[in-house]
Amino acid sequence: xxxxxxxxxxxxxxxxxxxxxxxxxxxxxxxxxxxxxxxxxxxxxxxxxxxxxxxxxxxxxxxxxxxxxxxxxxxxxxxxxxxxxxxxxxxxxxxxxxxxxxxxxxxxxxxxxxxxxxxxxxxxxxxxxxxxxxxxxxxxxxxxxxxxxxxxxxxxxxxxxxxxxxxxxxxxxxxxxxxxxxxxxxxxxxxxxx
Numbered sequence: 001x002x003x004x005x006x007x008x009x010x011x012x013x014x015x016x017x018x019x020x021x022x023x024x025x026x027x028x029x030x031x032x033x034x035x036x037x038x039x040x041x042x043x044x045x046x047x048x049x050x051x052x053x054x055x056x057x058x059x060x061x062x063x064x065x066x067x068x069x070x071x072x073x074x075x076x077x078x079x080x081x082x083x084x085x086x087x088x089x090x091x092x093x094x095x096x097x098x099x100x101x102x103x104x105x106x107x108x109x110x111x112x113x114x115x116x117x118x119x120x121x122x123x124x125x126x127x128x129x130x131x132x133x134x135x136x137x138x139x140x141x142x143x144x145x146x147x148x149x150x151x152x153x154x155x156x157x158x159x160x161x162x163x164x165x166x167x168x169x170x171x172x173x174x175x176x177x178x179x180x181x182x183x184x185x186x187x188x189x190x191x192x193x194x
Contacts, residue, residue, distance in 0.1 A: 004042040007032040008052045009096075012060075015053055017099035019109040020046075020117070047117070054120055057102050061124075064090040075139030076193060079132070079158070080186050086162060087182040091169050100170025104163060129159045145192050154192065161185050 001009070010031035014023045025046060029039055043049045065085045072078045091101065099105060103121050110118040136151035136158075145151075165181040168174075 003032070003034060003038055004052075007034065007039060007042060007049065008056050011049055012053045012056050012096060012102060013098055016097040016102040016105060019105050020050060021109055021113055050117060051120070053102075054106075058124060060093070060096050061090065061103075064093060074144055075135045075142065076144050076189060079135050079139075079189060082132075082135075083158075083162075083182050083186055087165070087178055091166060091178060092175070101166040104166050104170065125159075128162075129155060132158050143194060146194055149192050154189075157188075158185065 007028060011023070011028050014027055014031060018027070025036070025039065028046075028049070029036060032038075039049075043052070065082055067085055067089060068081050069078050072081050091097075103124055107118055107121040107125070110121065133151060133155040136145070136149075136154055139145050140149060140151055161181065165178055165185075168181065169178045
């Protein structure tokens, strides 16, 4: 792993654990096994590093959460795979995210302190919500859901349940609670089927 990648990856883990503001440049340098010069050879500032960490986090998020979606035939199955991946492949990924979902950690921390950085996190949340809405709309159009299902309301329920499960898991690391939350959400989606 090259030094720039190592600094980015170690910072991703630190931001997941401590947040952006509470992670010092010293913490980053120590975790990456480099010096200030090594850091500044690759990044102009800690904020410059933030954008690299955000991109790395998004890449891992896509790899973990979208795995197998292309093999699912129905929209409902895609949603179920997404939720299962989120629970098993993403939130439980302590190697990359030892503190839990880095996006939630950063969004909460930065909303008042660095709103311009928080807006970058929000773009990912909007993208996830749009993807859920799209899948639900496809499912409704193909007749997978009952006619009276309001896909906008279901999108909000799924999205906010995902965020809640992430916060809860970050706080207590209870896999039992995480399983119960996500499995209940999958059962709820099944009940909406025709």
